[in-house]
Amino acid sequence: MLEPHLPTMANTWTAETVLPDGNIGDQASFEEQLLETYPFLDAVQARRYAAPTAPCAEHS
Structure with a gap:
């Protein structure tokens, strides 16, 4: 598209x-x-950061 x-x-x-x-x-x-490397993250944040982004990008 670009x-x-x-x-x-x-x-x-x-x-x-x-x-x-x-x-x-x-x-x-x-x-x-992520949790081991960045101990300040909680499980919810780690799950969010680790979540695949490709499905979101397909709908952009």
Whole structure:
């Protein structure tokens, strides 16, 4: 959708590439990792931060 506004935009290399920090594994493990790394987070915050954002992005 950006291509009409950015005519010099390159190919969609990100379509099949894992972006930096983009491969977090399963959500439960990632939540645990967040809680260990950032002890000031509570479980609700860790769940929110670990939640996948792709479904939201599809509807934007």
